[in-house]
Amino acid sequence: MKPRSIVLSLLFLTVLACRGADAPDADHALGKAESWAATAWGERYEVFAETDALAVGQTATSNAHVTILAGFAPLEKGAVTAILRDAGGREQRFRQDTMKRSGIFAVEIKPASEGTFDLAFAIETAGDREEIPAGRVKVGNPAAPGGLVDAPEEVAGISFLKEQQWKTAFATLAIAEGSLREGVAGPARVLPARGGVIVLTASVDAIVAPEPWPYTGLDVAAGAPVFRLRPRAIDRSLPDLTADVSSLEADAETARKRVARLEELLRLEATSAAELERAKAASAGLDARLLAARRGVEVASGSVATSSLAVTAPWAGRVAEVTVSPGQAVSAGTALGRFVRPRPLWVEVALRPADARRLRDGAAGLILRAPSSPDPIELEARAVRLVAVAPEVDPRTATLAVTLEIDRSTSELPIGSAVEAEILLAGERRGIVVPHSALIDDAGVSVAYVHDSGESFSRREVRVLARQGLRVLVDGLKPGERIVTVGAAAIRRSSLLSSGAPEGHVH
Numbered sequence: 001m002k003p004r005s006i007v008l009s010l011l012f013l014t015v016l017a018c019r020g021a022d023a024p025d026a027d028h029a030l031g032k033a034e035s036w037a038a039t040a041w042g043e044r045y046e047v048f049a050e051t052d053a054l055a056v057g058q059t060a061t062s063n064a065h066v067t068i069l070a071g072f073a074p075l076e077k078g079a080v081t082a083i084l085r086d087a088g089g090r091e092q093r094f095r096q097d098t099m100k101r102s103g104i105f106a107v108e109i110k111p112a113s114e115g116t117f118d119l120a121f122a123i124e125t126a127g128d129r130e131e132i133p134a135g136r137v138k139v140g141n142p143a144a145p146g147g148l149v150d151a152p153e154e155v156a157g158i159s160f161l162k163e164q165q166w167k168t169a170f171a172t173l174a175i176a177e178g179s180l181r182e183g184v185a186g187p188a189r190v191l192p193a194r195g196g197v198i199v200l201t202a203s204v205d206a207i208v209a210p211e212p213w214p215y216t217g218l219d220v221a222a223g224a225p226v227f228r229l230r231p232r233a234i235d236r237s238l239p240d241l242t243a244d245v246s247s248l249e250a251d252a253e254t255a256r257k258r259v260a261r262l263e264e265l266l267r268l269e270a271t272s273a274a275e276l277e278r279a280k281a282a283s284a285g286l287d288a289r290l291l292a293a294r295r296g297v298e299v300a301s302g303s304v305a306t307s308s309l310a311v312t313a314p315w316a317g318r319v320a321e322v323t324v325s326p327g328q329a330v331s332a333g334t335a336l337g338r339f340v341r342p343r344p345l346w347v348e349v350a351l352r353p354a355d356a357r358r359l360r361d362g363a364a365g366l367i368l369r370a371p372s373s374p375d376p377i378e379l380e381a382r383a384v385r386l387v388a389v390a391p392e393v394d395p396r397t398a399t400l401a402v403t404l405e406i407d408r409s410t411s412e413l414p415i416g417s418a419v420e421a422e423i424l425l426a427g428e429r430r431g432i433v434v435p436h437s438a439l440i441d442d443a444g445v446s447v448a449y450v451h452d453s454g455e456s457f458s459r460r461e462v463r464v465l466a467r468q469g470l471r472v473l474v475d476g477l478k479p480g481e482r483i484v485t486v487g488a489a490a491i492r493r494s495s496l497l498s499s500g501a502p503e504g505h506v507h
Contacts, residue, residue, distance in 0.1 A: 036053070037453065046454075048065040051147070055145040061109075103162065117138075158494060180473045182424070182427040189418050190417040193344050201311075255279070316341075318341075366383075379408070
């Protein structure tokens with residue numbers, strides 16, 4: 001069971017306040033000025049109970065406002081029981097099964113004895129029950145009624161009624177200490193992973209068949225046809241085609257050796273990743289031309305059927321571009337379209353050299369922010385791999401290119417996207433961590449609203465020390481306080497109108 005956060009408050013109410021509309025009776029006549037209120041939070045419910053003074057043998061009404069914390073909605077069905085428990089564990093229970101109004105249960109409490117009791121509220125709904133401690137109360141006599149014991153000093157806060165909270169997007173959260181990882185940040189772009197993009201080419205002189213016809217974004221299984229070609233008559237002699245194959249074989253072999261040599265140099269940090277990628281692209285182009293030449297030889301020699309040739313997907317992936325039209329006549333080696341592997345992806349981040357040096361131990365996580373998305377993408381360490389750090393500084397930007405491989409798809413991050421990247425490191429900063437949604441900009445000042453009691457809030461200026469994704473490290477809040485995480489702007493508007501707003505509301 002998680003520890004419960006309990007905040008108790010004493011609110012002295014006038015006759016015109018919350019009970020102003022209720023008709024007086026003999027039981028309610030005593031101690032109107034000594035009514036009190038308590039706010040208590042459990043794991044699933046919040047109870048804000050406005051209660052008459054407590055006297056033995058007299059009925060006190062407790063208007064218990066019950067909020068379901070998941071969604072911050074009023075409880076519509078269920079029962080609320082007020083429990084008075086003495087030091088010996090003996091209990092007095094007062095149950096209310098029907099609502100007075102949406103979310104409000106008028107529990108009638110008629111204590112049988114004087115003394116000091118632990119107060120709790122039991123919330124029961126279909127298949128669920130939670131008992132929430134709400135502090136200690138004293139039961140007096142008609143001449144000297146009691147109420148909440150050790151109530152905190154009353155603070156003039158911002159009024160935001162339960163009815164207002166329930167009708168707007170609203171949520172609160174108990175403040176706790178936490179930590180944010182240290183990090184380095186820079187602009188970045190999303191790239192296909194190594195070997196994750198290929199240009200599909202015509203293997204022979206042909207007409208591009210209209211079926212099947214791919215389109216941008218089409219997912220294709222490994223080995224499935226992307227295009228079909230109907231070979232045209234060969235207008236070159238077989239010896240010429242064979243000579244082309246021999247020449248291309250030699251060029252392709254040389255290109256492959258260059259790629260292998262550059263890979264070794266990259267491990268020694270004697271070349272750049274960009275140079276290696278250019279060599280790989282040149283090698284892939286020669287391989288495609290060689291394949292096309294060999295197909296031409298096969299067609300010219302009659303060793304393959306010329307009715308239809310499939311251009312298949314080398315691996316499961318997605319069509320990124322189509323560069324031909326149905327029925328178009330193409331020559332051997334003509335690019336038909338581009339095909340990409342949608343997962344994983346590479347992210348190339350431009351970092352200052354001093355920041356890049358802090359990546360010796362790899363990345364402990366990654367946060368990506370796209371300009372078009374309000375929420376960042378957060379990746380844990382297991383979804384991020386440091387691929388390479390460029391051996392030279394870009395003279396135009398004075399930055400080093402750091403390449404990371406991430407376990408994400410083009411559905412989330414399209415190739416070519418420009419993003420802001422924060423690479424998380426092993427070190428941490430501890431302190432008060434809150435959701436960024438809890439802060440609002442109030443005339444250039446970062447402000448949060450603390451939930452003091454059920455319908456009372458206080459404005460708190462905070463200083464932002466660090467940001468990480470959807471969380472913020474701040475100074476100006478205390479552990480154990482409860483903060484508004486959704487709806488702070490509505491409370492600010494309420495505070496601006498408070499000078500003309502009534503002090504109470506009718507139940």
